[in-house]
Amino acid sequence: MTKLAAVLAAAVLVLAGCGGASGSPGARTLTVSAAASLTNVFGELKQRFETDNPGVDVRINFAGSSDLASQILAGAPSGVFASANTAQMDKVVAAGLVAGVPQIFVTNRLQIAVVPGNPTNIQGFADLARPDVTLVVCALQVPCGAATEKVEQAAGVRLDPVSEEPNVRAVLSKVTSGNADAGLVYVTDVASADGRVDGVGFPESENALNSYPIAVLTTAAEPELARMFVELVRSEDGQRVLKAAGFGTP
């Protein structure tokens, strides 16, 4: 029995150790905490950064900005924070964890995602209030929900959604699965859906532009690498990649 316990304990230790020991010894590592909406573009920028800087391993932690801010405040080791809104970045700044001043690197705006072919014939924001439209939006607590409310006020339209989802991806999936006729998401989400939804733009989205700030953190293990990554994101090359994904320039 003791032997079995010892074997089990050894197995657990070996397995647990594997997670931390991957990657070649001596490699330099940069950890980036990035908003989930940046998944595709930061994946591309990571590859470019690793090609430009041989021996550097970039690890990106994608999650909702508020989860990332909570993790950073709780002491998660990270070099760069790219947030999908300024409120979450402000929290990290207030805790004294940002080196320098956060820079806005892109903006994002809302767009209506509809089932391909737009069978419910939605032409603008006001159409979303039609009783025959099954509408899904983000909850007020998340940035896209706050932006939705701003647009509602600016347009003077009261929406009556069937669901207020916890994140923008959940809204998109309710439309791609055909269970909702329309959803309010970001332009970049429509672009990333590869034709599984159509996008309908509306002028009122101008009232709720979302600004994405990026900053080097004081907890960076290699501040130099962190600074270089932020520079890449803000460079012409970086901005081209972001623009191609639908982001706007600040």
Place this chain on the structure above:
Amino acid sequence: MTAVSTAKRRSADRHAVAVGLPRWLWIPAGVGFGLIALPVLGLVVRADLAGLPEVVTSEAALAALELSLRTAAISTLLCLLFGGSLAVVLARSTARGLRLVRPVVLLPLVLPPVVGGLALLYTLGRTGFAGRQLELWFGITIPFTTAAVVLAQTFVSMPFLVVSLEGALRTAGERYESVAATLGASPGTVARRVTLPLVLPGLGSGLVLAFARSLGEFGATIAFAGSLQGTTRTLPLLVYQEREVDVDGAIALSLVLVVVAVVVIAVARPRAAEGLR
């Protein structure tokens, strides 16, 4: 397990020497307990107790609590009706092919709940093969309704009831039932006077587990039912959403869930589950 042997064991128990536990067992047992208890303690320590009443009595919290209790109760009843019948069939029927049914019934235990929710969505959603027929013939759409919440909870909770009850039925065996039947009891009387009392503890713990699992259900609900106050936003969904802006509020709401769960287990468990021994 005959009446005679039970009686014998009882009388033997009084004279039995306590065997005691191997001492090393306390160490992993303690680690196991700590792994569960410490995070809950962490939650309590982190909670802003002064602000708790305000958060807990907010309109959103009360609506979510009411919806959670209501849907979990209905789901538990559905588990009893359908899962209970399934357990009896699995334990007692000799029909061929049942060996293939059990693994399917246990699937929700291993499936990530979100996947369960997606499976429900692609079956009963507007574009799903069953959902499309429902809409076409009866004008019923299930996603985004309270019925969807109940279906999601029943989906993930039913295996808990099936496993508990089937285990109890197998442990109880069929010997007492046969004896009662040879003495002239009708199948109904046998079920009511013999089988049910024997499996009651197992059934009770199954019901408690199913209710608790329904109460905590998150992934399948958010994927299949969405989230709207008073209709589909149960307490776990509210906690997940609230932590985006107000971690203290989310923790306070989590404590409500912890308290409800502890009350349910404390009220039901001693009679139900521990009676098994």
